[in-house]
Amino acid sequence: MDEVKIIEIKKSIFADNDLDAEHLRGELKSRGVYLLNLMSAPGSGKTTTLIQTINRLKDQLHIAVMEADIDSDVDAVKIKEATGIPSIQLHTGGMCHLDAEMTRQGLDNVQIDGTDLVILENVGNLVCPAEFDTGAVRNAMILSVPEGHDKPLKYPLMFSVCDVVVINKIDVMPYFDFDLEKCKEYIHMRNPKATVIPVCAKTGEGIDKFADWLLTEVRNWQK
Amino acid sequence: MDEVKIIEIKKSIFADNDLDAEHLRGELKSRGVYLLNLMSAPGSGKTTTLIQTINRLKDQLHIAVMEADIDSDVDAVKIKEATGIPSIQLHTGGMCHLDAEMTRQGLDNVQIDGTDLVILENVGNLVCPAEFDTGAVRNAMILSVPEGHDKPLKYPLMFSVCDVVVINKIDVMPYFDFDLEKCKEYIHMRNPKATVIPVCAKTGEGIDKFADWLLTEVRNWQK
Numbered sequence: 001m002d003e004v005k006i007i008e009i010k011k012s013i014f015a016d017n018d019l020d021a022e023h024l025r026g027e028l029k030s031r032g033v034y035l036l037n038l039m040s041a042p043g044s045g046k047t048t049t050l051i052q053t054i055n056r057l058k059d060q061l062h063i064a065v066m067e068a069d070i071d072s073d074v075d076a077v078k079i080k081e082a083t084g085i086p087s088i089q090l091h092t093g094g095m096c097h098l099d100a101e102m103t104r105q106g107l108d109n110v111q112i113d114g115t116d117l118v119i120l121e122n123v124g125n126l127v128c129p130a131e132f133d134t135g136a137v138r139n140a141m142i143l144s145v146p147e148g149h150d151k152p153l154k155y156p157l158m159f160s161v162c163d164v165v166v167i168n169k170i171d172v173m174p175y176f177d178f179d180l181e182k183c184k185e186y187i188h189m190r191n192p193k194a195t196v197i198p199v200c201a202k203t204g205e206g207i208d209k210f211a212d213w214l215l216t217e218v219r220n221w222q223k
Numbered sequence: 224m225d226e227v228k229i230i231e232i233k234k235s236i237f238a239d240n241d242l243d244a245e246h247l248r249g250e251l252k253s254r255g256v257y258l259l260n261l262m263s264a265p266g267s268g269k270t271t272t273l274i275q276t277i278n279r280l281k282d283q284l285h286i287a288v289m290e291a292d293i294d295s296d297v298d299a300v301k302i303k304e305a306t307g308i309p310s311i312q313l314h315t316g317g318m319c320h321l322d323a324e325m326t327r328q329g330l331d332n333v334q335i336d337g338t339d340l341v342i343l344e345n346v347g348n349l350v351c352p353a354e355f356d357t358g359a360v361r362n363a364m365i366l367s368v369p370e371g372h373d374k375p376l377k378y379p380l381m382f383s384v385c386d387v388v389v390i391n392k393i394d395v396m397p398y399f400d401f402d403l404e405k406c407k408e409y410i411h412m413r414n415p416k417a418t419v420i421p422v423c424a425k426t427g428e429g430i431d432k433f434a435d436w437l438l439t440e441v442r443n444w445q446k
Binding site for chain 1: 264265266267292293294295297317319346347348349350351354367368369370371373374376377378379380392394395398399
């Protein structure tokens with residue numbers, strides 16, 4: 001297995017995370033770097049979706065990935081092996097989310113000059129990560145079919161802060177009571193402007209649409 | 224739809240949660256009430272598993288349920304409609320977990336004298352709830368097949384604090400890369416004494432085993 005750099009994240013000392021996040025976004029803008037914060041529940045397929053998306057974009061964009069996890073480094077290794085792009089692991093040491101300062105600790109270990117897109121795979125959790133602005137340009141989340149279409153009712157903040165919701169594992173829709181139209185309706189109750197993209201990361205179905213959304217976002221940010 | 228009582232949970236004021244949890248457990252012991260803390264990621268099927276389990280036990284035990292959720296009351300309503308047992312909703316108001324004092328706020332709204340078993344359905348989250356002793360006699364968790372067998376590697380604390388791990392949605396095992404033996408091995412790396420019970424809450428397969436485990440637990444607690 002490939003070895004990846006592991007960063008032990010320390011608790012933040014800044015009191016005003018919102019301000020800190022704005023500063024970070026400003027720095028990224030001036031350096032032409034787009035940061036995407038990707039969130040989801042455990043097991044929704046974040047890493048597989050990322051691999052598929054990166055493989056579609058890596059000839060057009062310089063990409064780096066920061067994988068946040070409480071303890072393991074399986075995801076960073078997987079990303080590096082499957083895409084060949086720079087990937088580092090952030091260990092939160094039990095912490096359930098990342099804020100802007102913690103994200104900056106990760107970015108300090110990424111060669112960001114010359115990088116167009118940094119993707120932060122946040123801790124698998126639908127509650128806490130939604131409360132903290134990481135300094136990312138956009139928030140994205142993945143909801144997988146087996147989790148059920150009622151999740152926007154139960155995790156309102158997560159769905160209100162996300163600009164795009166990728167609905168993964170649509171291949172198993174026949175085996176679950178998942179109503180895609182109802183799900184879209186619930187998502188739009190939380191955030192009327194959210195873009196909803198159904199995909200199957202395993203087969204690649206729908207990933208082009210997410211990759212296109214992301215490419216357009218990055219290009220607009222760099223204008 | 225049935226109406227259920229909704230309790231808005233306040234932040235705890237106690238500094239020493241571990242001590243507070245021991246006190247709560249002591250009180251419950253003296254009153255012959257068994258409290259089970261049930262945890263999982265969002266969408267793992269906690270509510271469906273509970274309904275199946277309660278319907279197998281409700282002739283033998285007096286049961287009450289406390290459903291913790293950030294905002295909605297869909298689960299408490301579902302439980303009440305499907306089982307007829309007392310069910311209340313705890314709103315955490317954005318908080319990602321319950322501690323012992325917050326659990327007590329819920330218990331104050333349950334008729335616990337004469338009740339054998341109170342089940343606390345904790346917030347859907349594999350990170351934060353694991354860090355706080357709720358005062359429950361045992362911790363249980365549900366891991367569903369679509370989440371993947373590697374979750375014990377990524378959420379070590381959750382799996383170390385759980386006495387029983389129910390593996391749900393085994394009916395869809397053919398459609399996912401889920402290795403049950405590997406999963407058991409990873410769970411036992413975290414907690415060698417954990418009981419692992421594969422079930423399909425939708426069809427009821429395996430639920431008898433979980434119900435038996437719980438009945439034995441309650442009877443032993445009441446001795």
